[in-house]
Amino acid sequence: MSHASVLTAxxxxxxxxxxFDRGVDPYALMECAGKAVAQIIWRAGHRRDLLVLCGPGNNGGDGFVVA
Known part of the structure; x- marks a missing residue:
């Protein structure tokens, strides 16, 4: 796994x-984030059932894409 920069909120x-100011669709960002997390989970070897808890907001949307 590569090391990535950690951003503050x-x-x-x-x-x-x-x-968004450059015209990127918020849902496209959500899909990209969710797919990236799903790939990390898959590459880490988690091939069994996984519980994804999703709250409100964009992070919850990312979680729905992961699921």
Missing amino acids: AQMRAAEQAA
């Missing part, structure tokens, strides 16, 4: 807003 909000 404020940095992530700014990055998302910059993407």
